[in-house]
Amino acid sequence: MxxxxxxxxxxxxxxxxxxxPANQARLVELLARVxxxxxxxxxxxxxxxxxxxxxxxxxxxxxxxxxxxxxxAMRLDPAPAPLFKEALSIATFAPGSYEVVxxxxxxLRSATP
Amino acid sequence: MxxxxxxxxxxxxxxxxxxxPANQARLVELLARVxxxxxxxxxxxxxxxxxxxxxxxxxxxxxxxxxxxxxxAMRLDPAPAPLFKEALSIATFAPGSYEVVxxxxxxLRSATP
Numbered sequence: 001m002x003x004x005x006x007x008x009x010x011x012x013x014x015x016x017x018x019x020x021p022a023n024q025a026r027l028v029e030l031l032a033r034v035x036x037x038x039x040x041x042x043x044x045x046x047x048x049x050x051x052x053x054x055x056x057x058x059x060x061x062x063x064x065x066x067x068x069x070x071x072x073a074m075r076l077d078p079a080p081a082p083l084f085k086e087a088l089s090i091a092t093f094a095p096g097s098y099e100v101v102x103x104x105x106x107x108l109r110s111a112t113p
Numbered sequence: 114m115x116x117x118x119x120x121x122x123x124x125x126x127x128x129x130x131x132x133x134p135a136n137q138a139r140l141v142e143l144l145a146r147v148x149x150x151x152x153x154x155x156x157x158x159x160x161x162x163x164x165x166x167x168x169x170x171x172x173x174x175x176x177x178x179x180x181x182x183x184x185x186a187m188r189l190d191p192a193p194a195p196l197f198k199e200a201l202s203i204a205t206f207a208p209g210s211y212e213v214v215x216x217x218x219x220x221l222r223s224a225t226p
Contacts, residue, residue: 001117001118001216003115004114004116004117004162004175005114011167012164014129014173014175016129016209035215035217040217040219045219046219047216048217049117049215050213050214050215050216050217051127051212051214052214053211054124054212060209060211062117062127096129096166096173097166098164098166098167098171099164099165099167100163100164101141101165102148102162102163103162104153104161104162105153107153
């Protein structure tokens with residue numbers, strides 16, 4: 001389970017892969033394999049969650065790392081490179097690094113006139 | 114706090130807004146306001162987390178709803194429409210609806226020869 005909190009001391013990556021629907025299952029499999037076998041064992045990895053779009057055109061990885069330097073060190077590791085390369089042969093990649101501004105939970109609407 | 118779990122009975126929206134860095138703070142403010150005052154009070158809203166990209170060019174909302182129909186009913190509600198309209202006057206919007214495939218936590222690498 002991944003938790004999102006404003007006060008967590010993490011850097012968040014929301015990496016959106018665009019893919020032909022025919023290749024979505026293969027992309028999911030590649031990203032799950034590289035995360036399970038390599039990425040999650042890297043120093044500074046906190047948590048990640050892999051998402052499959054319902055329309056088949058995207059796969060999005062939501063990932064938390066301790067620092068940007070930890071993430072960049074993993075990206076330079078030769079071990080996952082072949083799997084990343086295979087993933088990028090069937091998908092385009094829009095990376096993003098973020099901080100959490102705020103989280104919201106359900107609530108009763110305030111009374112208004 | 115938002116939690117991401119493979120077994121949660123939710124539909125996940127990962128909505129990426131692209132914005133000029135000069136307008137990022139305003140967009141964050143608009144999306145926080147519409148979420149706090151309207152969206153989180155809608156039937157079927159489970160949780161959301163607002164993210165600001167470190168490079169200033171994106172704002173991403175990670176949101177969980179009970180069903181697609183609940184989300185669509187909120188989008189048809191006239192109450193939040195003016196705030197959404199103002200947000201879309203300074204940003205472009207790439208929506209996505211997802212299911213969680215898998216979550217990953219840190220682990221020791223298996224022993225290999």
